[in-house]
Amino acid sequence: MDTDVPDLGIEIPEITQIAFVVRDIDDGMDRFGGILGMGPWDVFRFEPPTLTDTTFRGEPHDYSMVLALAYAGDTMIELIEPLEGPSIYTEHLDEHGEGLHHVACFAFDDTEAIVEEFEAAGMPVIQSGVYGETPYWYFDTQEQLNGVIFETATNLEAMPEPDRTYPE
Numbered sequence: 001m002d003t004d005v006p007d008l009g010i011e012i013p014e015i016t017q018i019a020f021v022v023r024d025i026d027d028g029m030d031r032f033g034g035i036l037g038m039g040p041w042d043v044f045r046f047e048p049p050t051l052t053d054t055t056f057r058g059e060p061h062d063y064s065m066v067l068a069l070a071y072a073g074d075t076m077i078e079l080i081e082p083l084e085g086p087s088i089y090t091e092h093l094d095e096h097g098e099g100l101h102h103v104a105c106f107a108f109d110d111t112e113a114i115v116e117e118f119e120a121a122g123m124p125v126i127q128s129g130v131y132g133e134t135p136y137w138y139f140d141t142q143e144q145l146n147g148v149i150f151e152t153a154t155n156l157e158a159m160p161e162p163d164r165t166y167p168e
Contacts (some may be wrong), residue, residue: 016106040167041079044066088101139151
């Protein structure tokens with residue numbers, strides 16, 4: 001075992017979400033729908049005024065994105081198209097192109113304690129924000145998780161209604 005990999009001592013109760021960055025959200029939904037039969041998609045625009053308290057690489061920073069959510073069994077599949085401002089999504093597109101971006105667990109009993117655990121283990125928050133009343137955090141886990149970022153969020157039941165459904 002690589003001694004540089006920290007042992008957080010936490011248990012992930014589930015992988016709630018698998019997320020992909022795409023250049024065009026409608027094209028992504030068409031591809032995942034046509035090839036994998038996924039849909040319908042709930043589409044959300046994450047931008048002010050609903051998106052607040054955004055950070056990027058440890059500093060307050062504005063960015064926005066449109067995302068689409070559908071399910072494969074119990075697993076949420078998310079497609080993300082960056083809109084404005086530098087973000088971990090634009091970095092991914094610039095460095096790797098479209099593709100797998102992060103996995104997430106939204107089932108922790110004490111999400112804030114999980115954030116503290118990751119940061120204490122040397123995997124800081126690299127992007128965060130609050131959408132409506134739903135805070136989210138992405139951690140710098142690419143080195144430890146073979147190129148994949150880990151995300152968590154809390155209060156998902158307070159997510160606003162989607163801006164649209166696709167197909168309509």
